[in-house]
Amino acid sequence: MSELADRVRAGEPRAIARAISIIEDEPAGGAELIQQIFRHTGRAYLIGVTGAPGAGKSTLVDRLVGELRKTGQTVGVIAVDPTSPYSGGALLGDRVRMQAHALDSDVFIRSMATRGHLGGLARATSDASLVLDAAGKDIVIIETVGVGQDEVDIVRTADISIVVVVPGMGDEIQALKAGIMEIADIFVVNKSDREGTDRMIAALESVLALQTYGEQDWRPPILRTTATTGDGIDGLIKAVNRFRAHSAAALASRRRERIAARLREILVDRLMADVRAKMPVGALEAVVDRVAARELDPYTAAAQILASRRSSTGL
Numbered sequence: 001m002s003e004l005a006d007r008v009r010a011g012e013p014r015a016i017a018r019a020i021s022i023i024e025d026e027p028a029g030g031a032e033l034i035q036q037i038f039r040h041t042g043r044a045y046l047i048g049v050t051g052a053p054g055a056g057k058s059t060l061v062d063r064l065v066g067e068l069r070k071t072g073q074t075v076g077v078i079a080v081d082p083t084s085p086y087s088g089g090a091l092l093g094d095r096v097r098m099q100a101h102a103l104d105s106d107v108f109i110r111s112m113a114t115r116g117h118l119g120g121l122a123r124a125t126s127d128a129s130l131v132l133d134a135a136g137k138d139i140v141i142i143e144t145v146g147v148g149q150d151e152v153d154i155v156r157t158a159d160i161s162i163v164v165v166v167p168g169m170g171d172e173i174q175a176l177k178a179g180i181m182e183i184a185d186i187f188v189v190n191k192s193d194r195e196g197t198d199r200m201i202a203a204l205e206s207v208l209a210l211q212t213y214g215e216q217d218w219r220p221p222i223l224r225t226t227a228t229t230g231d232g233i234d235g236l237i238k239a240v241n242r243f244r245a246h247s248a249a250a251l252a253s254r255r256r257e258r259i260a261a262r263l264r265e266i267l268v269d270r271l272m273a274d275v276r277a278k279m280p281v282g283a284l285e286a287v288v289d290r291v292a293a294r295e296l297d298p299y300t301a302a303a304q305i306l307a308s309r310r311s312s313t314g315l
Contacts, residue, residue, distance in 0.1 A: 001029065005036035011135045013108060019131045020110055023124045034127055037134040042255070044076070044133035047240065048158030050144040050183070055164040056190045059227040061143050065101055066230075067237050068139055074106040076132030076140045078125055081111050108132060126157055126262055155183040156261045159251060160243055162236075164188045165204075167196030181207055184220045186239050192224035192232065218246050278309055 004022075007015030023030035047064075049057050058079065065075050101107040112125060125142060132140045144154050155161050163184035168191075189200050204222050213219045221239055225232035247254070276284060287305065290296040296304075 001032045002036055005033060005134075008033075008037060008131055008135050009040055013105070016108055016131060016135050017110070020112075020124075020128045023127045023131065024112065030124065030127060034130060037130065041130045041133040044129070044137050044140045045244065046129060046158040046160075047139060047141045048144070048154035048161045049141060049164060050154045050161065051164030051188075052166075055166045056227045057143050057164050060164060060188065060190055060225065060233075060236075061141055062100065063225075063227050063230050063233045064141060064236065065107060067233050069101075069104065069107065073138040074136060075108075076129075076135070076137035077107070077109040077143065078128050078132070078140065079109065079111045079143045080125060080145045081113060108135070108137065126258075129157070156258055159254065160185045160240060160247075162186045162188055162240075164190050165200060166191045167194050167200040185218065185243050186236070187220055187222040188225050188232075188236060189222065190225050190227055193226050193229075197224065218243060275305060275309055279305070 004015055004019060008019050019033055022033055049061055049064075051057055061077060061079070065077065068075050101109065110128065112128060129140050129142060142154065142158055161183045163186070165187065167189065187204055189197055189204075191197075201222050201224075208220065208222075223232060223236055223239060225236060227233070284305070287296070287301050291298050291301050
């Protein structure tokens with residue numbers, strides 16, 4: 001694994017691809033790999049792009065990559081897609097998106113399947129972003145699957161969250177959902193050449209007007225883009241740079257919160273794995289049956305499971 005980690009740090013595309021595959025398919029191997037590369041991460045800036053399906057996120061990301069490359073920055077893209085019911089892989093592959101950058105050695109694009117994970121991101125997305133970070137990418141863009149108001153995991157993964165909405169698809173209502181409104185650092189009204197753009201912007205402005213912003217607070221700007229033509233992309237890049245400069249002092253705190261959330265997630269996963277490993281076969285299902293039969297409440301059941309785990313480990 002150390003050899004693979006060295007190749008990742010050297011920026012070899014095949015090594016990066018292999019590393020992300022290990023993270024997706026081999027939990028133990030993925031953990032070992034992260035142990036090898038973690039100290040070499042923390043340099044990339046993570047941009048999250050989220051929003052409802054059909055908002056044009058992939059085309060927008062494609063344009064963002066093009067603009068970033070003009071400035072000489074290296075870019076990694078993680079595009080989280082729905083899971084195929086047949087293969088278990090990403091339903092949309094990176095072969096059908098962002099083809100303009102396929103031959104650019106300084107751009108790495110990877111599709112990841114959600115595999116049933118809610119919140120808009122794949123379970124392994126955070127670790128995959130660490131791989132791209134260790135590989136020396138200046139910018140890592142994470143495009144979420146597009147699941148509407150539940151798509152809030154991105155705020156715990158990225159340094160900046162861009163929420164993309166589009167007029168004429170019911171997004172005037174969708175944009176008012178509390179989760180989406182609270183995670184946005186920048187709002188982008190894409191496909192702004194469509195009818196209803198002004199109404200969409202007015203709806204967003206009306207909600208933002210209800211919130212209180214101090215002189216030093218960041219008020220999310222609302223930008224117009226038409227990703228298919230590239231209109232407004234340069235303005236979006238400038239807004240990202242303004243936010244990055246504005247939040248520079250708070251970046252370390254935001255990243256610490258992200259690490260804390262990831263640590264809690266790992267602890268929960270490992271605790272459940274440990275509980276299953278130490279309980280007799282079928283014991284957990286038997287407890288579930290007792291709770292379902294109202295013979296036991298779920299809190300007491302959980303306490304009993306933890307107590308049995310402590311006694312088996314001698315704690």
